[in-house]
Amino acid sequence: MEWYWALALMLGLMFGLMGIGLPVAFTFLGVNLVGAWVFLGGEAGLAQLVRNSVGSVTSFSLTPIPLFVLMGEVLFHTGLAFRAIEAIERLIARLPGRLSVVSVLGGTTFAALSGSTIANTAMMGGVMLPEMLKRGYHPTLAMGPIMAVGGIAMLVPPSALAVMLGSLAGISIAQLLIGGIVPGLVMAACFLAYVMIRCRIDPQSAPIDDAPREPDAWTRWKPFMRDVLPLFSIFAAVVGSMLAGWASPTESAAIGVVASVAATACYRALTLRALQKSLVETARVSVVILFVLVASTTFAQILSFSGATSGALSLIRGLELSPLMLVLGMLAILLVLGCVIDQISMMMITLPFFMPLANAAGIDPVWLGVLMLVAMELGLLTPPFGLLLMVMQSVAPPPIQLRQIYAAATPFVLIELAVLGLIVALPGLAVGLPRLMQ
Amino acid sequence: MALQEAAMETGVSIRSRPGHLYYLLMKACGATAALLFGGMALLVSADVVLRNVGLGSIAWSVEATEYILMIATFVAAPWLLYLGDHIRVDVVVRALPARTRHRLQLAIDVVCCAICAVLAWQAAAVAADTAAQGSLVFKVLVFPEWWLNLPMAFSCALLAIEFARRFTIGLAAEGR
Amino acid sequence: TLKAVSAFGQDTFFNQRFKAFVDKVNADGKGIMKIHVVGGPEAIPPLEVGNAVRTGVVDLANTTGVFHANLVPEALAGSFAEKSMAELRANGGYALLDRIHREKANMVWLARVSDGLQYHIYTTKKVDAGNFAGMKLRSVPVYRAFFQALGATPLQVPPGEVFTALERGVVDGYGWPSVGIFDLGWQEKTKYRIEPGFYNVEVGLYMNQNTWKKLDDAQRAFLDKQIAWVESENGKDLKAAEAEKARQAGAKIESIAIPDAQAQQFRARAYETGWKGIEQASPQYVAKLRELFGSGH
């Protein structure tokens, strides 16, 4: 079968099944069955599909997902996270869209402390979303910032994905991590600006609450000292255990869980019931994601095996583009792939083609790496397969419809696209800091 | 609570004996995954602590973690379906008239049931083939490789049953 | 047309010889044989390659016995070989291991495309006279037992995390072949390479037995010729190792030699633990294999 027929079969079937409303995981499983029968070869192909599916989730690299989720859930169900964010809120009074601003600031802070995009969004979604909806925030301003800052977690160190990209692509990991800092901050600033401008223009979308300004600095800062600062010890445990060389990034996630449980115990907020609820919710949130990963990882493998991916990519190679066009082409491919598959599979599929193309054209690998991270970050927010959209759906209360979640993400997708364009135009944003380091 | 609500939504009568047993089975799937994740956090932390106080390390902890992740994912998947938690893209579906939507839902249940049934059959076949092959997982933990295929076979079989159940409930609702 | 897959990434060291082999077969074999490479680890996960060959999902694979040791524990003998492939073909070692592959996993061991390259321990800390007690080393199942026998703590760390683990000191080192650390970027965090190396990094071409049986005489003769050619290329491996060591020196990776007396013990431990691993999984052929593959210490 020619590669374009293979591509058409796989993608057509996928969009078709997903479009009529088959759950995402079962869509991928169904397409995988057809793909395995056609490309891997009959029943032997089906058997291989089963093996690959089991293997895809038997992976230590995925361990941080439930652990970071559990960390957030423990803080959430014991009421600690809520107290902390309330304390941050107290510092920002009388600002239109206060809670959206708190989401951006809090989410960016967490992004700098955690390497898991999904956990970041799940936690912020669980903590901030109900409150914002209760206070009558427009869904876009309630959900958008939470999803958008979630993506920053994979750009700003610590980022498991950046490390993985660096090692798979042969790009200096240290430089790649450092290179993500400025673009991450630029993005956070843009999100903040958007939220504040939109709330000024349309005050109805984020009602100002009549929380009075605290009379003096001490009453304003006391809750912060009491409810937020000590929580940093949890993050200190996560980052510190890594910095001190006690634990690998994955292991530090487990330490984070233990630290959160210990912290809640210190606040006398730990109950058996809260712990039980946290564990059950962790299973719900993380298995939704992990089960999709089972199916989508295997989907990417079959797509690759069928020759569809390499065919599509070699078509690009044949065009003999200028370096700039090449970079734009790569980003376009990543953006399109990002609509349908997960970040790890994207890297697996494209890197064998991108890196030789980039090296031959003399493209700065660190610049390209940061651009790729931003493009992949966009994939987290683009339907039909956007991990953060799904996480949001799994934490959002029932009246929220998927359509509203997509709409909420749209302005932030546009902002991220603009930042992507900015980094293309000004490579210094990405490579400036790493060059200083040398 | 969520389970009881879901049970009502999907039409399982918890009062009837088979309904109650099924409800307990689903609940057990969820509880198993929850406990496995909790155990995973403890195991990994214990390994880090033991290693850093110089008491050696738990050699099998990473491997066990990988299996825990896999088992939890497969075991909890039917429970999530029971709760209606699996993610779907419903943009098109919501635009349809109620009757068409209901018919489409029945078709989806049939398709998904078939997908899961085929996967359950293949997972069982792979388990049987691997057992006949006699291959061993030979890392720190040594055990027959076919054990690793059981969670998926179990999961897909339960998923197929759940989709079939949803289909019959949907059909009955249409008859009314 | 033969459908082929590689367990190693497109541009990695252990894919180069396979690429050359495929190019030559396709150039010389017009009308006789054609190999179509469907992909690398992104198409079939490395640990599944052996099974894909067994069941005929692919006809041919560039992989290592280490990846299909679950199917054929004896395949690790290739990694513990202290004789060259030419010697193994002469003394019956090749024939025995090939037969075991056919019996246990419906696979034919066609060729060895990496011979003479060793594994090394790379560290971030100075190692005194081969004393690894208390060190934390990233390891994979082939040499896990060996690292433990050295008194080190073997840790399993996913490849994407090794760099950070080295940087933070979660691990003090790792085992890896004498080539290939530049493929992963780990040279930045590596300070020392321990000499001597151990084992014999095995990469080979494996074919589905049904496919092999279907080849006609002309095709088999052609294949044999290409195999002889590709195995003759193995002589270049030692030069590649030399070049890589020079490159490592350029990247400020210092070589530390274990003193002779301890070095002997070091290597003896490596092989003892390795063969014992096979024996535990499948004792039937191990004595014979060790006699044919080992050097008798």
Ligand code: NA
């Ligand atoms: Na981060």
Ligand code: NA
């Ligand atoms: Na997407």
